[in-house]
Amino acid sequence: MYTLGIDVGSSSVKVSLLKLSDGSCPASAFYPKEEMPMIAVKNGWAEQEPVQWWENMKSALKDVLASAKIDKKAIKAIGISYQMHGLVALDKDGEVIRPSIIWSDSRAVEIGDRAFADLGADYCLSNLLNSPGNFTLSKLKWVKDNEPDKYARIYKVMLPGDYIAYRLTGKMQTTVSGLTEGIMWDFNKEAPASELFKYYGIDQSLLSDLVDTFSEHAYVSPKVADDLGLPEGIPVSYRAGDQPNNAFSLNVLEPGEVAATAGTSGVVYGVSDVLSHDKQSRVNSFAHVNHSAEKRRIGVLLCINGTGILNSWLRKNMGGNIDYVKMNEMASRASVGSEGVLVYPFGNGAERVLGNANPGAEFKGISLNIHNQNHIFRAAQEGIAFSFRYGVDIMNEMNIETKVVRVGKANMFLSPLFRQTMSNVLNARIELYDTDGALGAARGAALGAGLYKSSEEAFDKLKCLEAIEPDGDKLAVNEVYKIWKDNLKF
Numbered sequence: 482m483y484t485l486g487i488d489v490g491s492s493s494v495k496v497s498l499l500k501l502s503d504g505s506c507p508a509s510a511f512y513p514k515e516e517m518p519m520i521a522v523k524n525g526w527a528e529q530e531p532v533q534w535w536e537n538m539k540s541a542l543k544d545v546l547a548s549a550k551i552d553k554k555a556i557k558a559i560g561i562s563y564q565m566h567g568l569v570a571l572d573k574d575g576e577v578i579r580p581s582i583i584w585s586d587s588r589a590v591e592i593g594d595r596a597f598a599d600l601g602a603d604y605c606l607s608n609l610l611n612s613p614g615n616f617t618l619s620k621l622k623w624v625k626d627n628e629p630d631k632y633a634r635i636y637k638v639m640l641p642g643d644y645i646a647y648r649l650t651g652k653m654q655t656t657v658s659g660l661t662e663g664i665m666w667d668f669n670k671e672a673p674a675s676e677l678f679k680y681y682g683i684d685q686s687l688l689s690d691l692v693d694t695f696s697e698h699a700y701v702s703p704k705v706a707d708d709l710g711l712p713e714g715i716p717v718s719y720r721a722g723d724q725p726n727n728a729f730s731l732n733v734l735e736p737g738e739v740a741a742t743a744g745t746s747g748v749v750y751g752v753s754d755v756l757s758h759d760k761q762s763r764v765n766s767f768a769h770v771n772h773s774a775e776k777r778r779i780g781v782l783l784c785i786n787g788t789g790i791l792n793s794w795l796r797k798n799m800g801g802n803i804d805y806v807k808m809n810e811m812a813s814r815a816s817v818g819s820e821g822v823l824v825y826p827f828g829n830g831a832e833r834v835l836g837n838a839n840p841g842a843e844f845k846g847i848s849l850n851i852h853n854q855n856h857i858f859r860a861a862q863e864g865i866a867f868s869f870r871y872g873v874d875i876m877n878e879m880n881i882e883t884k885v886v887r888v889g890k891a892n893m894f895l896s897p898l899f900r901q902t903m904s905n906v907l908n909a910r911i912e913l914y915d916t917d918g919a920l921g922a923a924r925g926a927a928l929g930a931g932l933y934k935s936s937e938e939a940f941d942k943l944k945c946l947e948a949i950e951p952d953g954d955k956l957a958v959n960e961v962y963k964i965w966k967d968n969l970k971f
Contacts (some may be wrong), residue, residue, distance in 0.1 A: 486923030489563040490813035494537040498732035504942025510544035524585040528580035553575035560719035560926030562726035562918040563642030568620045573636040583700040587617035610766035617663030622681040652700035655689040673773040718929030730921020731887040732940040743893035747788030783872035787826035809896040812858035818961040819856040821846040824864030838971035866902040905958040911949040
């Protein structure tokens, strides 16, 4: 038996096939091969066409089915992971009304800030666990205020993964976890955030029907099955935002467990069983994939916008487009602290962890007589790791322990130097696994459809590739971190 995992990112859509008997991945593909286009009509805006996600999914799925050469009747469930916080608006005929306002769009910041001030920090942080901020419901309020004709046509709103599920099944549905990432959920009432909806003048009837994250939500329709080359009636049995799903893919489900990623942006995601929040809203709390009213599981999310994008910028602009393996090797030639070079990676928009300040990336302490590419490359990796530590300290104040951090072997975590620096500065064991968002969604689908009877069975075949412990450089790394933190200005 097999399940399919679909991961809808802002750069591409990935589809992976999971073989349930041994946990292997017989085939995987992503599309487009270059980054998906972004619509930016104004500075700070970021939109994508939901129909393009669907077409890219179809192309990736076609490649997977061609490569795998399996009996398609053996595919028993589909799971979906997706870029968080996006807004998709559909009319009564299920047609997209406007491009999706995606996660990196900042047009609704002032709307969310005004709501936070008017409704009060006590209400927002106690009930929503977050400021309404620049999240999905605030984006919908922007549409209401600025595009009233389009707003009047809206029948249902949903998140990006909900849209892909709708295209597969014809059913407009969402989850509690999804509503919390849009700041549309009241944790104390375990119901939609009626006060915030009322404040924004938005009718709750625009919400899609609620389904459990792990359950048979709906089934692939005959017409769509024929178009995709799949058997009809396959259940869509799991959906989750990319960061909760990444944590799930690493078997991070219970209090005290922590996951991390370091792609274009970086995330540390820890699970708690209490309704915790940061008073300054520098980190965000959402319902995890296994949250329920009876068994609370809150995902506390730290996001650093400028992580892998800094490494990419250096490769293109200072490395002559050498590959990352070579960059990592060059970085390792420099000693801890890069002989005084400090790098601050905050050059990819406003950083919530810095109170929404946008100081830009900064390089300090460069001596034209001493330093070379090796020092810059190492200082960049150290600076990224230090930015994680800065945010993790906030999470620790919320009783999220980071003694063990599970990561996928991808992006920045492909660098041995970065892994070791992270271990040293966090004083944590870094566990490396061979998995990703699409495979996580495929595992979730198997669990939601009852093909795996428990999370223990679902992750029985997922093995730790390597565990990195703090080494003899720990004291030196932490001394450099103190200097880095003392010189952080925003």
